[in-house]
Amino acid sequence: DVWYSSNGVNWFRATFGASWSRRENHTSVVFNNKIWVIGGRDGAGLTNDVWYSSNGVNWTRATYGASWSRRENHTSVVFGGKIWVIGGNSIFGLTSDVWYSDNGISWTLATDAAPWSARGRHTSVVFNNKIWVIGGGGPLGRYNDIWYSDNGVYWTKTTDTPFWSARYEHTSVAFENNKIWVIGGNDGVPKNDVWYSNDGVDWALANAAAPWSPR
Secondary structure, three states, X not given: OEEEOOOOOOOEEEEOOOOXXXXXXXXXXEEOOEEEEEEEEEOOEEEEEEEEEOOOOOOEEEEOOOOOOOEEOOEEEEEOOEEEEEEEEEOOEEEEXXXXXXXXXXXXXXXXXXXXXXXXXXXXXXXXXXXXXXEEEEOOEEEEEEEEEOOOOOOEEEEOOOOOOOOEOOEEEEXXXXXXXXXXXXXXXXXXXXXXXXXXXXXXXXXXXXXOOOO
């Protein structure tokens, strides 16, 4: 199902059943004035289909099977006029590959092995004209390393110790006076702390316990 709101209070249903299969652990971005739904897990398993809509009601399949392997718990961003798909848990296991497309149909491999460890349930944002990969989970457990790239191929690590605890299933946004924000997640228990940084290196605690429940 697809819902929308202009104020976060009042919500309206665009559609009860979109054309794409029911799913979770997918990603969505806004690109070329359309909403995109990318990969995830449905009732049949992992997917690598890509869909778009200009109104949230009517959906068109860009591709049934993208060049990247079927996966969930990846991230997606829009950067440099392209959609990017980054890491995740694929049919081959956790990945550190990075892909991009300028139309959602044809995909190009930027790198099949970024220097950050293979992971899923991380976050990605676009900040200071770079793509950022933040935290997540992998074979070594939960991470709190932070990486950036201006081309998706070559990556630089800013820090292994950003003050906030290693975690996955958090969210991240770029917001307000050029800051990255890390919000909640799971470091062994659900969290409701909020952190921010001006450079991805030095982090400050905005709220140790926000009024919303840990999640």
